[in-house]
Every structure is written in C-alpha cells, then in structure tokens.
Amino acid sequence: MEYKEFCDNVEATTSAKKAVDEFAAIQADGTHFCPRCGRMSVKDKLSTNALSRHVHVYICDECGMDEAFRELYGDDLPLREWAVAKLHPVSTYRLTMKQ
Numbered sequence: 272m273e274y275k276e277f278c279d280n281v282e283a284t285t286s287a288k289k290a291v292d293e294f295a296a297i298q299a300d301g302t303h304f305c306p307r308c309g310r311m312s313v314k315d316k317l318s319t320n321a322l323s324r325h326v327h328v329y330i331c332d333e334c335g336m337d338e339a340f341r342e343l344y345g346d347d348l349p350l351r352e353w354a355v356a357k358l359h360p361v362s363t364y365r366l367t368m369k370q
C-alpha cells in the first residue's frame with residue numbers, strides 16, 4: 272500500500288469512527304435507523320437489538336448476524352462502509368428524531 276493510500280485509509284477510518292460514535296451518543300429507544308445497513312430495522316426497545324462487536328452501538332438483528340458470520344471468516348465490514356459513516360451529519364440528525 273502506498274503511503275498516500277495508507278493516510279487516506281486512516282483518515283476515512285477515523286472520520287467513520289467519529290460518525291458512528293456521534294450516532295451512538297444520540298441513539299435511544301425509538302431510533303429505528305440501523306447505523307450499519309441504513310435501514311429502519313432497529314426495534315423500538317434498543318436493548319432487544321444486537322450490540323455491535325466493534326463499537327458500542329445497537330444494530331439490527333440482521334447486521335448482528337452478519338457481524339457474527341464475518342467474524343467467523345475474519346472478514347469484518349470496515350466502519351467506513353457503515354451507512355452512518357456515509358451520511359451527511361444533517362441526515363443523521365433527521366433520521367434519529369422521534370416521529
């Protein structure tokens with residue numbers, strides 16, 4: 272890997288981690304947006320959902336299952352591939368507001 276590519280990689284990972292952490296801080300019961308796949312698939316009561324193996328944030332059951340399989344095969348989905356890392360912060364805010 273080139274040095275420039277390495278730096279871009281580190282930067283993308285750092286900002287993705289920040290986006291996921293910021294989302295985790297405002298995630299509450301009734302937030303149905305799954306930060307990993309981007310679907311409104313998180314159940315009403317947060318604690319009944321899957322807790323990510325990588326970040327302290329709740330994800331939907333399907334993503335929880337996907338993480339488990341990926342861990343088994345050593346093929347983790349990088350945080351920068353998470354839906355919340357790809358969203359503009361304004362969009363994230365809107366998606367977490369209660370209806």
Ligand SMILES: [Zn+2]
Pocket residue numbers: 305306307308309310312330331332333334
């Ligand atoms: Zn999901």
